[in-house]
Amino acid sequence: MANFVVEFPLRTEKYQEDILNKRFEISRQIYNSLVNVTQKRYKEMIKTKKYRDLMSSLTGNKKTDKEIWKQINDIRKQYGMSEYSFHKDVKKMQKHFKDNIDSLTARKIAAALWKSYEKILYGNGKKVYYKKYGTLDSLEGKSNGSGIRFKDDMIFWNGMEIPVVIDYSNYYEYQAMQCQICYNRIVRKYVRNKYKYYVQIIFKGNPPVKVNADTGEIKHCVGNGDVGLDIGTRTIAIASQSDVKLLELADRIQNIENQKRRILRRMDRSIRSTNPDNYNEDGTIKKQGNKKVIWKKSNHYIKHQNELKELYRKQAAIRKYQHECLANYIISFGNKVYVEKMNFSGLQKRAKKTEKNDKGRFKRKKRFGKSLANKAPSMLLTIINRKLGYYGEQLIKIDTSEAKASQFNHFDGTYTKKSLSQRWNNFDGVKIQRDLYSAFLIMNIADDLKSFDIDKCNDRFENFYRLHNLEVERLIGKKNLSSISI
Structure with missing residues (x-):
């Protein structure tokens, strides 16, 4: 229950x-x-x-x-x-x-x-x-x-x-x-x-239905139909028969991230000036063997520490609120919500291989840990699944390795590998944003959750392309993430 x-x-x-x-x-x-x-x-x-x-x-x-x-x-x-x-x-x-x-x-x-x-x-x-x-x-x-x-x-x-x-x-x-x-x-x-x-x-039991106090109407209703989600580390593309959207996840928390960086810098300066004997000449912390390093905290440091604690609380509250609102928005399009299986914990880890770029410099081993911590895409999927559960449905995860939504072309049934920097698909002059097209394909997954239903794709493409162009027009001129590329 x-x-x-x-x-x-x-x-x-x-x-x-x-x-x-x-x-x-x-x-x-x-x-x-x-x-x-x-x-x-x-x-x-x-x-x-x-x-x-x-x-x-x-x-x-x-x-x-x-x-x-x-x-x-x-x-x-x-x-x-x-x-x-x-x-x-x-x-x-x-x-x-x-x-x-x-x-x-x-x-x-x-x-x-x-x-x-x-x-x-x-x-x-x-x-x-x-x-x-x-x-x-x-x-x-x-x-x-x-x-x-x-x-x-x-x-x-x-x-x-x-x-x-x-x-x-x-x-x-x-x-x-x-x-x-x-x-x-x-x-x-x-x-x-x-x-x-x-x-x-x-x-x-299930939570009560929220009602608008002024009109008496039900606030959040579940829709009827298929919805495809292409979720990334910072963005989400949504495709349904009534709307197409490309959104940044939890877009109101970036200012908090900037504040956190400044406070952490102040804290570092404070702790270094208060504990000079704990540092080597090159700025690294002295190793004390089995002895525990004792740190003295100034009043300024404690003040900044409390400010940081408050910012983390605000960030978590804003992120959860925005995810709850977005989940309500997504399930209003349909009750069959499809998404690719994603290993977010794997994306957080640093790269194991040491590689060089074309100029001979070492590539950074950092991956998407910071983005995932800030945007919490996995939390959004959990909330969507919980909300669908109130209506007897659940989030449907498709087989990522078999379906390959980012590589598939439903016009000719071929698969083409693309680099992460390639954000647009060009199908004989028809330009479609990559994430939105992936969401469209995921929406039209076959019953085996491994391949795409070509008949559905063909029937729904004209409507999708119209909604796609409206969404691109909305995004033009706005300050967007580089991964959106509009």
Whole structure:
């Protein structure tokens, strides 16, 4: 069953904020203690010859590996590497802090750590990290029956009673409060140099439909038809039968990026002037062997650090808001949304090969890490998939290596490789922007999700070309990214 989240501010007193901060810190220490305990068991487990032999014997075939996985899971249980074992470990720690942290919240702390281990044991994760001071900013329960509870517009948690600010005149909030509560999450955010506290209530079912207060019309409706998306590191091309668009992702966050660069430069100058003994003559940090380097932070440095923290919060909030709006816009075109499978984590990594250009200079190994961090295209796809799920649909991912949308020509059925710098296709005098054409082809993918439906392409091309030209006219004269090339 689907769930949805609604966030409400908490009306906290100063003493309640102190208690909440204390509980966040206790939870962080419980988490780190649990990392300590589980890491010892994990390292002992991976040292055993039997475990290493079983892991190396995996072939990737589900049928043949079934028995091997069973033996691997037995070893993991033997060494206490399971979520249930983590719950037993955290229970021993929680009883010392039972006045502040209830058993269900402690279990959720253990569950959060288990998710990190799952990435290592079953995915591509490499390491489990400790949480630094002040970095654990959310705590949640497992139900609304005990632990963190919501009742009569109040949050009840281990002796604390905190009023929740709910606007019942807001149609969305009023409708949400009629739904059954699954569990609650308390969150703190660093807003304008101070912590503010919120409760995120997780409700069962689909979210209420948003309505325009003036007209009474439904704000966001899902369309009916095919939509093709060609998503890049900074842009997205959208093709449907009603509109064609080429947009920059989260275009309002670039000014924040410029501010971040200036603040980081000030912070670097401050930390260098305050700690001259920690640097070599060439400006590199001195190696202290096994000794920890001690850094003194000036008041100016702490001020800039808080400014940077605020900018990161703003950037994340703006990016999420713009992605939510864009997702609503995309699904308004149709309920069948197609996109290529993309390995964004692979694009973030530096290039492995060392290459030279035509002039004999070494090529930069940097790739798209900064763009992906700023624009978060993967987050947009996750939001689209979540919103489609409310209507019983899901984002459909096509086979990138088989379809080759950027190379295909539907007029003659041929494939032609193009360099990244080639932003336009020329089909016998018909010029089409590369990303928009790829989105058009993706919209007309065949049922096998590996090839294109030529009949659909031919039937829809005239309409697409008309909408394409309108979009190109809109973009002419505007300040666009180099990848758009208009």
